[in-house]
Amino acid sequence: MRMPRELDIELTAKCNLRCKYCYFFENENLDYIDLTTQEWTRFFDELGSIGVMKVTLAGGEPFFRNDLKELIDSIVKNRMRFAFLSNGGLITDDIAAYIKKTGRCDSVQISLDGSCAEIHDVGRGKGSFAGAIRGLEILKKYGINTPVRYTIHHFNVDDLGNAAKLLLEDLGLKSFSTNSAGYLGNCRKNADEIMLTHADRIKAMNILVDLNQKYNGRITAAAGPLAEAKYFAKMQRAFDENAPAFAKGGHLMACGCYNNKLSIHCDGGISPCTMLPNINLGFINKDKIIDIWQNSAELNQLRQREKIELAGIEFCNNCDFTDYCTGNCPGLAYNLTQKVNHPSPDACYRNFLQQSSAL
């Protein structure tokens, strides 16, 4: 591909919340500054000129920016679509109506981590549940697509059933997605308190598999307990049946997002992925996206990651599952091992089995 299809953009370093498991804050690789309106619009002009199709706007909290309408105008002018990742608390009727009118917004994803304030606010702070629900209702009123993301942690595992009822029955969402608090950013400071224990993780897997049966697959996951429950079962089945290697198995494949998109951090730093701010490929308005995409040695090296065989990595020595394993997220791998070319120990099936047998 000659240029990236999409970009993830951290539009601001500001946020109305300080969630205990926020991946964004407390990252030593980032400068927590905000770029000016002109710096962003100049950059959007560049994206428009090379045919980028979509930007996903996050932060911090993207609705914190008081120049958001101007930024949206610039994205629309440059023939792109957009989406938001938000905590919902700063969404107003005025901005929702503006977004709707553009006809270019794919979705505004709202984080909701509990069925009530007592649970949700444990991780995200007082008043945040009310904000998320208010945001959701406003977006719904304007007919804006609002996927919900439920981040599972130590204090909300047991609430999954109530949350599914709230989201799928009471609020009538088509589906919602789940992941779990990962060892990134602020979460590293609160890991012992907030991250899932191994027992929590197994419990979350069982609850989610059951709920998904009850709700006909309306709960989704690209990572976290539900994704792992499905993938681990597939790996075990393949191993039991002595099945041939998976098409993506045996190598450090992971999601391969760096073949489709790039990430821009709040300070203008360019990275292969939001989860990999440690790999700096340059800065916006100084370095050209197209040059980075086509010629960056670091990016090309990362793209070669998928040629690295798991069987040759010490961590995977004598593992029975290498043929069915993809090594998982390089961002998490880096945070846990300080190495990008390494599987993520967090999502390792062999580790999971060892920890389960020790319970």
Added chain:
Amino acid sequence: MNEIYTRNPVIVLREEFDDWAVLYNPDNAEAVGANPIGVDIWKRLDGSKSIGEIVGEIKQEYRNVSESVETEIFEFIEKLAKRGLIGISSTL
């Protein structure tokens, strides 16, 4: 044959691999694939030439194109028009 088409200015031409491209409509997120000849036609649809003229130019430029190229060009243009990627600006 006599219609003069022009491109919808909102459509993005994304050249992807080996001169193949995607014509992307950000207003509805629809994408239409285009082979190298399709890309060439797209670039010529600038409101100055009729379909007949474009067919003539393509036939001349790509000497070893198949007999069916004319029909293929018409079908491609029809597809673009149907999806709102181009519109008739005038007729000769």
